[in-house]
Amino acid sequence: MSPLENRAWLTLWSMCPPYLVYFALQIVAPVWVARLTILERFGLLAAAAITHAVVFVAGLLLLKHRERGEGPLADERDHAIDARATRSAYYALMAGAIVAGMVMPFGQTGWKIVNTMLLAIVLSEALRCVLTVTRYRGTLRLAQ
Amino acid sequence: MPSESLTNEIRLLRFLADDMTQAELGRRVGLTRQTIAAIEQGRYSPSLDVAFRIADVFEKRIDEVFCWRPAASRSA
Numbered sequence: 001m002s003p004l005e006n007r008a009w010l011t012l013w014s015m016c017p018p019y020l021v022y023f024a025l026q027i028v029a030p031v032w033v034a035r036l037t038i039l040e041r042f043g044l045l046a047a048a049a050i051t052h053a054v055v056f057v058a059g060l061l062l063l064k065h066r067e068r069g070e071g072p073l074a075d076e077r078d079h080a081i082d083a084r085a086t087r088s089a090y091y092a093l094m095a096g097a098i099v100a101g102m103v104m105p106f107g108q109t110g111w112k113i114v115n116t117m118l119l120a121i122v123l124s125e126a127l128r129c130v131l132t133v134t135r136y137r138g139t140l141r142l143a144q
Numbered sequence: 145m146p147s148e149s150l151t152n153e154i155r156l157l158r159f160l161a162d163d164m165t166q167a168e169l170g171r172r173v174g175l176t177r178q179t180i181a182a183i184e185q186g187r188y189s190p191s192l193d194v195a196f197r198i199a200d201v202f203e204k205r206i207d208e209v210f211c212w213r214p215a216a217s218r219s220a
Contacts, residue, residue: 002178077179077188136178138187 001136003073004082006063008132011125014055018048019122026115041111045118081135089128096120152210154184157202173197 001009022044026033033041067073074082100117108116158164166180173180173194182188183198190198199206 002176073176075175075179076191076194077182078176 002078003063003067004078005133005136007060008085008129010056010059010063012129012133014059015052015122015125018051019118022048023115023119081132085128085131085135088131089124092127093120093124096124149186149215150189150210150212151186152183154180154198154209157204157209161202169198169201172201 025044033044036044096117097120100113100120104113104116154169158166158169165177166184167177169175170177170180174197175190175194179188179190183190195206195210199209202209
């Protein structure tokens with residue numbers, strides 16, 4: 001597998017489980033979450049973020065160790081795949097930002113807006129990684 | 145939408161060049177082994193710059209390495 005593809009898989013595996021648990025708690029146990037103090041709610045969010053960061057950094061170090069002396073990490077194909085996936089993720093992030101920043105403030109407050117924006121960030125990053133790994137298995141023409 | 149086809153003789157030329165590996169070809173043109181494999185299998189169309197560099201490695205003209213056929217001429 002290409003180094004960029006490895007990193008996309010690593011991002012998916014390190015990011016999805018902790019945030020899935022975080023958002024599942026918001027949906028499954030909203031009463032319990034609402035009873036938490038603001039510090040405890042930030043703690044819950046920090047736990048997801050720190051788990052993501054620790055697993056990602058550990059995986060990245062492992063990948064860098066395995067890729068030593070393997071030549072260039074990325075070339076024009078990798079950059080083209082990354083650019084296309086990032087472009088799609090950008091539009092997803094824009095849509096989420098419009099909902100959280102321009103629509104929700106008229107009817108919602110506080111944590112609902114925070115969680116919507118966080119969901120938009122997580123989904124756009126997941127979309128970028130999914131598009132990256134799928135495009136490595138498909139056909140890519142630069143002129144398209 | 146009609147799809148053109150870009151074929152190449154890289155696999156044959158590597159064989160003729162003392163069975164040069166994909167990694168070695170990649171190193172000489174500045175690409176990863178995975179990208180050379182994708183070009184060989186027709187899953188990736190390289191830039192003109194890379195196509196010229198690949199042809200240069202085998203000391204061939206670009207049209208001796210890559211062949212492009214428009215959709216109409218394939219069906220003819």
